[in-house]
Amino acid sequence: MRAHSVALPLAQQVIDWQSRLGRHDLPWQNTRDPYRVWLSEIMLQQTQVSAVLGYYQRFLHTFPTVQDLARADSDAVMAHWAGLGYYSRARNLHACAKLVVSEHGGEFPRQAERLGQLPGIGRSTAAAIAAFCFGEPAPILDGNVKRVFARVYAIEGWPGEGRVEKQMWQLAQTNMDALVEHTPSEALPDALASYTQGLMDLGATLCTRRKPMCEACPLAAVCQARAQSRVHDLPSPKPAKAVPTRHVVLWLPMQGHAVWLTRRPAQGIWGGLWSPLEQALDSADWPLPAARLESLAQASGFTVQRVLQPVAHAFSHYKLWMLPVVVDARTGEVNEPPELSTTSDQARWFSAAQLDDVGLAAPIKLVLHDLMNTP
Numbered sequence: 001m002r003a004h005s006v007a008l009p010l011a012q013q014v015i016d017w018q019s020r021l022g023r024h025d026l027p028w029q030n031t032r033d034p035y036r037v038w039l040s041e042i043m044l045q046q047t048q049v050s051a052v053l054g055y056y057q058r059f060l061h062t063f064p065t066v067q068d069l070a071r072a073d074s075d076a077v078m079a080h081w082a083g084l085g086y087y088s089r090a091r092n093l094h095a096c097a098k099l100v101v102s103e104h105g106g107e108f109p110r111q112a113e114r115l116g117q118l119p120g121i122g123r124s125t126a127a128a129i130a131a132f133c134f135g136e137p138a139p140i141l142d143g144n145v146k147r148v149f150a151r152v153y154a155i156e157g158w159p160g161e162g163r164v165e166k167q168m169w170q171l172a173q174t175n176m177d178a179l180v181e182h183t184p185s186e187a188l189p190d191a192l193a194s195y196t197q198g199l200m201d202l203g204a205t206l207c208t209r210r211k212p213m214c215e216a217c218p219l220a221a222v223c224q225a226r227a228q229s230r231v232h233d234l235p236s237p238k239p240a241k242a243v244p245t246r247h248v249v250l251w252l253p254m255q256g257h258a259v260w261l262t263r264r265p266a267q268g269i270w271g272g273l274w275s276p277l278e279q280a281l282d283s284a285d286w287p288l289p290a291a292r293l294e295s296l297a298q299a300s301g302f303t304v305q306r307v308l309q310p311v312a313h314a315f316s317h318y319k320l321w322m323l324p325v326v327v328d329a330r331t332g333e334v335n336e337p338p339e340l341s342t343t344s345d346q347a348r349w350f351s352a353a354q355l356d357d358v359g360l361a362a363p364i365k366l367v368l369h370d371l372m373n374t375p
């Protein structure tokens, strides 16, 4: 079936379905405020609605306007994001708010193309904001929509591949053009919002990755994957790649009930968050023999007090094993590492209560929680 023969029914079916059965009561719906829509779109990237709800409300409570967010301290922003993952989103969010205030007088640009030039706003997110808030007929293509298109049009290949993505953007545009062509201009803003939301809802609630509910789907009649009994084969998975494993020691110097942490560099994993001092290990050193640990500690000016349980964390591109080790760091001792005596906004002591106010990656939070709550 050629793409254009599916285009109009697809848009209209999605709108009809969204009006009757789509989601209408999410806290970021029923508003055309670009600050709220933008915040929700960034939080929802790679993250389920259920995980976002609490974060969204707390974030808006503390930073009710783009000006409040632009003025905020980066630690406060990271603390409100901690646990949501993909922390570059939070750093970009903050940078974007500052730019909207400093370069655009506190008003988000109204065109998808200009929105897409702001930090952290990709093409699909820019289109969603422009469609919801400013009535621009810009098509979206997020992960959920890619899955729906891969199935409806039986598109072969991994959607992250350039060739496949390009084909999908063309289909997204074809569907949008058909919608604009067949909708009276006065009805267009509502139709656009309904279509954009409907595509998102369809991918999130019916055309899900594992258990698509085709019998309830408004696109069942035109869905080629369904007609070919290939729903579970599409979209094609990402070509497999071996995931490397890395190993580190997390040094946890303690002084009374305080622990020494450093701020991670802005670039790289957990950028800008607070974390224990880290030492990379050779894979051959894992599991780490006690004598080797002692000599590593000594070389850093530490004395090992207690070894905690290793913790694993899976990133998209590698797996990280961490060995948290509590070390002695009494001030005035001969072996006191010099860097522990100078505090700054990059490295300092934290009490258990202070840990609640700064951004910590979820696995580090667990390690510190165990540490602080073990006598």
Ligand code: SF4
Pocket (backbone or CB within 6 Å): 148, 151, 152, 206, 207, 208, 212, 213, 214, 215, 217, 218, 219, 220, 221, 223, 224, 225, 226, 231
């Ligand atoms: S019919 Fe099934 S596979 Fe096709 S779009 Fe609908 S839910 Fe997805």
